[in-house]
Amino acid sequence: MIWPLITLLAVVAATLAIGWIVDQVLQRISASHPEAPVWSLLRRCRLPLQLTVVTALLLVADPPKRILHLKDDAGAHHLVLLLLLAALGWLTVRVVAALLDAVLRRYETVTEDPARVQRVRTQIGMLRRVVSAVIVVVTIAVMLLTFTAMRSVGASLLASAGIIGIVAGIAAQSTLGNFFAGLQIAFGDTVRIGDTVVVEGQQGTVEEITLSYLVVRLWDHRRLIVPVSYFVSKPFENWTRRDPGLLAAVLLHLDPTAPVDELRAALHAHLEQHPLWDGAEWALNVTDTTPSTIVVRATMTARTPDDAAQLRFDVREHLLAHLRDEHPRALPRLRTTDS
Structure with a gap:
């Protein structure tokens, strides 16, 4: 009884030692090569690595049989094999x-175009989900093949694979449609994580893209869940597909x-000291007239849609406050005389 326990303790000690050594090696390589983030990211693999090592050592040493005093070690051996897989x-x-993730981080450091970074982030996120799903399916398939019963029915499964595939395709038509729509979105560059979109009359920011649905964060922090097939079958607005910046506009109805x-000079002076203005474009023009007012439109650019919205609010407040304090008669009023 003592030797199986010693063997088990040795396996655990060896597993912990291997995990610690690999982690220290990765840490040293990461410190000496800070430009390569892959080494620090690989440290996240320590737990599955230790689990792989301990199951592999248990499979070789086979202490469960001796500890549990099993005459037939087939069950314990099979269980350890499944854990290893x-x-x-x-x-x-x-x-x-x-x-x-290392590829994405490296790309973010060498690319200054935020539109390209968003596109690559979306594509890598979708690729990671697809590859993970394939690995999970293959792992489960290999685990099932370790059962004798599953191998014996393999011939009948292959014979009926055509019929099952047709039935499954019909039953999962919507799911498969969303799956291929997700791939089309990721690599077709129609919508990306971080884009500002208008869906069914609601404006929001794309927060997450999966294989089946897309999450849009609305202005009031609600989440709109939309099937990805929507974005390949119906029209929608993407305000930031080419350029993340936007042109903000403020309309004022003023006295003639x-x-x-x-007012144009006041707008320019305000924008010069405003942190949200990107310094690219601005203008103030009279765009229309009515029988009692003129329509003045102020336009200015910002780096992101959120900045454009806040800049629009601030400019509107500033212009109205300027007119109220300096030219109160310029605000719309109801005329009752000819003077």
């Missing part, structure tokens, strides 16, 4: 995720005696 699948998923030139 699951651990290998988990480790593979973690390694692939670390490599893809309003000093437009002075």
Whole structure:
């Protein structure tokens, strides 16, 4: 009884030692090569690596049989084998995720175009989900093949695979449609994570894209869940597909005696010291007239849709406050005399 316990303790100690050594090696490599984020990301694989090592050592040493005094070690051996396969699948998923995240981080450091970064982030996120799903399916399939009963029915399964495939395709038509729509969105560059979109009359920011649905965060922090097939079958507005910046516009209905030139100078002075204006474009023009007012439109650019919205609010308040304090008669009023 003492030797199986010693063997088990040795396996645990060896597993912990291997995990610590690999982690220290990755940490040292990461410190000496800070420009390569893959080494620090691979440290996330320590737990599945240790699980893989301990199950592999248990499979070789086979202490469960001796500890439990089993005459037939087939059950314990099979259980450890299943754990080893699951651990290998988990480790593979973690390694692939670390490599893809490293590619994304590296791309973010060498690319200044935010539109390209959003496109690559969306594509890598979708690719990670697809690869993870494939690894999980393959792992489960290999685990099932370790059962004798599953191998014996393999011939009949292959014979009926055509019929099952047709039935499954009909039953999962919507799911498969969303799956391929997700791939089309990721690599077709129609919508990306971080884009500002208008869906069914509601404006929001794309927060997450999965294989089946897309999450849009609305202005009041509600989440709109939309099937990805919507974005390949119906029209929608994407305000930031080419350029993340936007042109903000403010409309004011003023008295015809309003000093437009002075108001234009006040707008420019306000934008010069405003942190949300990107310095690219601005203008103030009289765009229309009515029997009692003129329509003045102020336009200015901002880096992001959120900045454009806040800049629009601030400019409207500033212009109205300027007119109220300096030219109160320029605000619309009801005329009751000819003077």
